Amino acid sequence: MWLLERLAECGSARMSELAGWQSVDRSTITVQVKRLEGNGLIARDPDPADRRAVQVSLTRNGRSAMEDHARRMSDTMDRLISAWEPDDVADFSRLLARFAQALDENLENAAEEPRRDPDRHQRAGHGEPAAPDRSEQPDSRLA
CATH class of the missing domain: 1.10.10.10 (Winged helix-like DNA-binding domain superfamily/Winged helix DNA-binding domain)
Known part of the structure; x- marks a missing residue:
């Protein structure tokens, strides 16, 4: 949804x-x-x-x-909240709205950030793991 x-x-x-x-x-x-x-x-x-x-x-x-x-x-x-006291319902509504706003802002900020790590998706368990980056590792054959 x-x-x-x-x-x-x-x-x-x-x-x-x-x-x-x-x-x-x-x-x-x-x-x-x-x-x-x-x-x-x-x-x-x-x-x-x-x-x-x-x-x-x-x-x-x-x-x-x-x-x-x-x-x-x-x-x-x-x-679910039908048996709650009116003050509890008001507190819950206020805090839930606050949480939803923070979540929306977090998603907006994440969408605006440049994707610095293109393999992040794979390492998070969404596909095959990325091959390790060996560009900065010394070649062991040269030692």
């Missing part, structure tokens, strides 16, 4: 923008997009500004699925 929510916020986005937003490799986003596209929740179209790039957007079914999910989440939250 996170990807559907993002597309609902921005209307449409390039796959590379979505990868940057999540600080993941484009191949990771491609897998997610293919799955959602196969379920009829999003559509991929050529970017009008650059026909080589792809824009991703919600379909009518995607928007409907997102709205259904939001409704279920709201009903669950209402049920």
